[in-house]
Amino acid sequence: MPDPMIDDLLAGFTAPQPYTTEAAADAPTSPGVHVVLDRGTVVYVGYTGNLRNRLRQHLTGNRDSSVLHEQVGQHLDQPGHEASAADIADWLGRCEVRWQETDNPEGTKEALVLVLKPRFNRQVPKPRR
Incomplete structure (x- = not known):
């Protein structure tokens, strides 16, 4: 069920699309x-200075080049088996x-991280006073 608060927060964003290399290439x-x-x-x-490059990097990079790649990898890791780059790209x-x-x-x-508290963001910024 859609969340009206999230819809409002993301009103200026593109429509959702599958996270693929094709989508990254269109950014x-x-x-x-x-x-x-x-x-x-x-x-x-x-956030980034170049959306196309960053979206591609999350999909095809490695754990050192992308916080998202690292966080998803940790989510997928099993005892005795570290998730591969292909496993991470498949999940994404x-x-x-x-x-x-x-x-x-x-x-x-x-602002979005403070409100949404996404599970794969490493640090939640402190509110400004």
């Missing part, structure tokens, strides 16, 4: 914020991605 090269959704729940919020491919171009990607990400 603009401008700064922005991206969200990854697992069954409609935002599980990660990221079952998710959806949305993005928004913005001149203030860091501030937009912080």
Whole structure:
């Protein structure tokens, strides 16, 4: 069931689409914020100076190059078996991605992380006083 609060927060974002290399290739090269959704729940919020490159890096990178790649890997790891890059990309491919171009990607990400508390964001920013 759609969550009206999430719909409002993401109103300026693209429509959800499967998180594939094709979707990443269609993203603009401008700064922005991206969200990854697992069954409609935002599980990660990221920001970047180049949306296309960053979305591609999450899918094809490694645990050192992407916080999302690392966090999903830890989620998939089993005792005695570390999830491979292909396992991580496959899991992400079952998710959806949305993005928004913005001149203030860091501030937009912080605001979304504070409200949504996505499970794969390593640090939740402290509220500003």
